[in-house]
Amino acid sequence: MGRFLSLFLLPMLLFGTSLKPFKWKDGESFLTFLERTKLPLSIYYNLDKEDQKLTEDIPYNANCQILVSDKNTIRQILIPVNDELQLQIYITPKKRYAMKVVPIISETHHEALYLPIKSLPYNDIIHATGSNNIAATFVKMFKNKVNFKSGLNPGDPIIIVYDQKYRLGKPFSMPEIHAAMIDIKGVRYAMYRHKDGHFYDAKGAQFEKFLFKIPVRTPRITSRFTKSRWHPVLHRYRAHVGVDFGARPGTPILATGDGRVTFAGFSRGYGKTIKIRHSNGLTSLYAHQKSFRSGIRSGSSVKQGDVIGYVGNSGLSSGPHLHFGMYAGSTPIDPLSVMKKKTEGFSGKERNVFLAIRNKMDRIFTQKLATKPVSRKYVDFQNTYYVDKDTFQVKPF
Ligand SMILES: [Zn+2]
Structure with missing residues (x-):
């Protein structure tokens, strides 16, 4: 047998x-x-x-x-x-x-999560979503406004509005928060993501304390950050996981924030490259340099604004420029989304854009509060997709 x-x-x-x-x-x-x-x-x-x-x-x-x-x-x-x-x-x-x-190929779902506080918001959010990222971002957003260790009232609502990508019916990649609120004993605390990628409170004030600076003195952006862009002439997909600044060879490159140099060396693509790890966990990268400032090596401590090297054309570069990258772990993020802004609050057109985002999110909060809160989010996309064995693309049944 x-x-x-x-x-x-x-x-x-x-x-x-x-x-x-x-x-x-x-x-x-x-x-x-x-x-x-x-x-x-x-x-x-x-x-x-x-x-x-x-x-x-x-x-x-x-x-x-x-x-x-x-x-x-x-x-x-x-x-x-x-x-x-x-x-x-x-x-x-x-x-x-x-x-x-x-x-x-993935699908993006707009989701709004409404849950009552049971223990600590961080734990409650992980329990409900399974996402450390949502929980950590939420706590960071309100850290300067809300004392998460005391004064919380069990049953008070938390609402988080976010986008989640799904692939093969499973959450995939980092969720992106658009807005969040927490009521504490009748007082509402809410934060909203503006189109610049930063979070602001209802009045348009920025909350982030640790902010980076542009790494050249007279910035001229020649290429922006994109995870995926269809190139209509070359007929292919491109990614550019950083921001390019056009500059003459020898232009000083400045550390974007305080930190420790974790790499100062050569790579085939990026040429002479420096990486700096910052205290908030992000790592910045400066590529295609002509030379490093003397004394800069792996392990060096740098302050925001220190000259670390000079603009060049090393590696696979087509002309002198600084390629400036920012990474959360090994995931590239848009460096411009974590740069310090010159103004406090908004005015004119930008204020109207922000108010439109805020009002839309406030409407979602109100709608959500009229529904039943969840203790655990339940996602059922199982068996609605399959993977094509030859193309590896995800297809719906
Ligand atoms: Zn570049």
Whole structure:
């Protein structure tokens, strides 16, 4: 009997394809990955400069997938570079390996969560959403206004309005909070995300204390941050996980905030690069430098505004400029969203834009308060999607 079974099973194992998940190793370069998996290095060398640079931004621990067919042939590999784009290594009709940048298909759901305080908001939010990120952001938003350790009243409402991406029916990538409120003994505290990415209270005052400064004295932005952009001329997807400042070679580069240098060296794509880790956990990156200021090395302490190096054209750069990146862990964020703003409060057109956002969110708060609060959010998207084995794209049933 056992023999029969194995005879039936064997061909399935031999001729079937299997999809295996793996995590991107910390410190692994794209070239060493190709060597390790015995794939041709031409995959990398055939890419253009921009796509080569993109491979340096693969976050460690990225959730990758490999499709292996019979005889252990690699059919496809998918490597996400952020929550919108992924690298796809595939076999061409001429049986050669190639790579392209393709979008990650996901669905964004606008969600509003209404829950009563039971213990501490941080714990309550994790219990309800399973997301440390929402809980931590919420506490940070109100940290200067609300004492979360005392004075809370069980049953008082918390509302969080946010976007959550879903892939394969499961929450995917970081949720993005648009607004949040908490009532404490009849007093409402609310914060709203303006279009600049910062949170403000109902009067338009900014709450964040730790703020960064633009790393050049006369900034001229030549390219902004984007996780995914379709290039209409090149007909391909592009990501630019930083902000470029056009500047003459030798222009001083300033530390965006106090911190400790964690890297001062060379990488193929970014050239002479410095990374600084800041006390709020973010890391800033300064690429394509001509040279570092003498004495700057891994381990150096720097203050906001200190000169750390000079603008250049090293690495895969097409002209002198500073590529300035900002990372939360290994996830790139828009550096301009954490820069200090010159003005306090809004005026004119910008004030109207902010008030429109605030009023919309206030309406959501009111609608939500008229419903029943939840203790645990229940999401049921199971079995509504499948993954196409060849394209790896998510498709609805
Ligand atoms: Zn750049």
